[in-house]
Amino acid sequence: MKVFLLLNIITIVTIAQHLNSQYDEIWKQWKLKYNKTYSINDEMKRKIIFMKYVTKIHQHNLLYDLGLKSYTMGLNQFCDMDWNELKTILFPNGFINHHPLWNDNNEELPLLSHKSLPLKWDWRDYGLVTSVKDQESSCHFHLSKGIIKIKKFIDLPTKNEKILQKAVYHYGPISVAIDASIDFVLYKSGIFESKYCSSSLLNHAVLVVGYGTEHNKDYWLIKNSWGDKWGMNGYIKLRRNKHNMCGIATNASFPIL
Template identity: 30%
Template sequence: MHRTGNVIPEEEEQRRSVWEKNTLLIKAHNLEYEQGMHSYQPGMNHLGDMWLRRRPAWWFLRPDNNTFALDDIATKLPKAIDYRLLGYVTPVINQEEEEQRRSVWEKNTLLIEAHNLEYEQGMHSYQPGMNHLGDMTAEEVAEKMTSLVVPQARETNNTFALDDIATKLPKAIDYRLLGFVTPVINQGRCGSCWAFSVSGAMEGLMKRQTGKLVPLSPQNLLDCSSSYGNLGCNGGYLSKTFRYIIENKGIDSDSSYPYESREGKCRYSVRGRAGYCWGFQILRRGDERALQVAVANVGPVSVSINALPSFQSYRGGVYDDPSCSSAETNHAVLVVGYGTDRGKDFWLVKNSWGTDWGESGFVRMARNRNNQCGIANRPMYPTM
């Protein structure tokens, strides 16, 4: 917070309150800016703890984006917009719940600001930021957005250990640049992360086999694999989903079986089939070296991670949270590369929470940090 002069404790509290209110106003405006509703962005500056009965728009104008022309944008606005459909607003039942949502959002905003103050001091390697999950509690995100089911007993019949003879691995690899990765999709408030992880691994396999990248259908997996133990929006298994694809002899394309963010009746059609596999391999538990070998030589790999509350608000940088235990995992994602940034090794990971989350839907997670967040607990990939 910028100070406007020497202040006494009582005034310090008042200025803090003003600064926090102005921060919320700025964030609200910038959410609308991202939707094309404004031609300029405000940002916090040295005037942020000063109050004005009616703040002019230029009060928080950024010097690096100072185009302030509102006359011509009216014709570019959509005829109607509903932020509930875009995932920015949690459906509100009544005024009491709306107040609770506001309280959660304000609390998360303060946590983000506190972390970023420490980030500016060099205390963290990543930055959080407000996103469309900001009015949800950590418990709600875990219940509605993760929902990976992990087998109690480890399956050993398909366990595969890559040889350690592949010593000449590339220092970095990004399968997005190689055309193996489809655009990020927002799974919505449906615990379908497992379906997105598996379909992403299958997309990489088919790209390697055919040379073509075709988006595959998470909805197909969501609707049709319940007999294998999956629970639709309430969660699913990575390994059992691969088994479904093998025994079903395929998975439909996303264009023929689009995502709906809810479980429905199975509508798989052979005519829409765009991917298939004959088997899948599971890597050694906790072995990040084996995961690196697989990513370098095979392609994108399905993994499970421990998604902490700090993961919910991740915006950028190398996500390195020492409190992220490898003991348990609850969320399925897709490793699509690895690298090093300023001396910090990372895994490049594709999430399914939309492009407003993280680095356009991706996260760089700490690598070679004792299997942080359990990313190497249970990696697996499909085979032909």
């Protein structure tokens, strides 16, 4: 009996040492990839946070492999910060009120065609989407920079995904606000959906550049502002026609040039 218990203890210790070795290597490679350096006092704190993300991502992706999740998570440049730190850096303005980006010179949406829309659309194919940039804390898309002069902004009817789809097709990329959670921050690929994200408490501005359907799930194609190392080369597919997922159609506008 004592021998059996001793063997079990040895096995557990061996497994723990192996896992620690794996964590150390993952941590080392991640720091190299994102050029991360820390003080001696800060190193352990950041590593502990990082290891928690590694565990969360691993557990989530196991569910994806079992067909229980529609998207994968992955390590990115934010995985050494806890949620409170991330909120300060990525969403410094807190919750976004109704159309804080625009002036009051808005008007109702012009009449849209009732013709059927293509099943898939991607404005990147037509050269209307610039390359992904890392703006991090400045999540608003500065449409007015450069030589473009914006005459006014038009609000879309709130919480109406059908109108949003028509607007994306007829008018081009649409600025929207969404609720971005820690799961959103860790997104890697697939179609993101969450029963926990809000359709009214919105904290992050993004750009809808297209839409489509994949594995019988409708999605929005969204350009983010966290650089091309995040998500799918800077983009995310968000579940479409699913109860206004993460508030995608709650706060949408587009410019008239």
